[in-house]
Amino acid sequence: MKILVVEDEQKIARSLEKGLTAEGYIVDVADDGDAAERLVKDGNYDLVILDWMIPGDYDGPALISIWRERGEQVPIMMLTARTTIGDKVLVLTSVLTII
Numbered sequence: 665m666k667i668l669v670v671e672d673e674q675k676i677a678r679s680l681e682k683g684l685t686a687e688g689y690i691v692d693v694a695d696d697g698d699a700a701e702r703l704v705k706d707g708n709y710d711l712v713i714l715d716w717m718i719p720g721d722y723d724g725p726a727l728i729s730i731w732r733e734r735g736e737q738v739p740i741m742m743l744t745a746r747t748t749i750g751d752k753v754l755v756l757t758s759v760l761t762i763i
Contacts, residue, residue: 665688665689665690665710665711666689666690666691666692666707666708666709666710666711667684667689667690667691667692667709667710667711667712667713668691668692668693668700668703668704668707668709668711669684669691669692669693669694669713670693670694670697670699670712670713670714670715670718670724671693671695671713671715671718671743672695672696672715672717672718672719673715676715676743677693677695678693680693680713681693692709695718695719696718696719696720697718697719697720697721697722697723697724697726697727698720698721698722699720700712700714700718700720700722700727701722701727701730704727704731704736704738709738710738710739711738711739711740711741712738712739712740712741713740713741713743714727714728714740714741714742714743715742715743715744716742716743716744717744724742724744728740
């Protein structure tokens with residue numbers, strides 16, 4: 665199984681990479697939205713672990729919209745410190761309106 669971790673906090677990214685690799689997964693790490701977009705375009709991932717707030721031209725919700733518009737159906741786990749209902753609705757709406 666091939667997993668992309670999109671996280672700009674190096675400690676979190678390396679911890680996820682180390683733990684997932686130890687479990688036998690193939691792991692790539694992107695530290696910004698631009699790199700994540702390139703990797704998803706070029707790679708065949710079984711899962712993306714995606715931080716909401718990342719540097720670059722695309723944040724987490726923007727990447728989800730781009731990928732779904734392009735027909736990418738890779739499962740996505742969103743990492744975020746955001747907890748409001750409005751934030752959850754924003755992400756779900758961006759996904760649901762495109763599918």
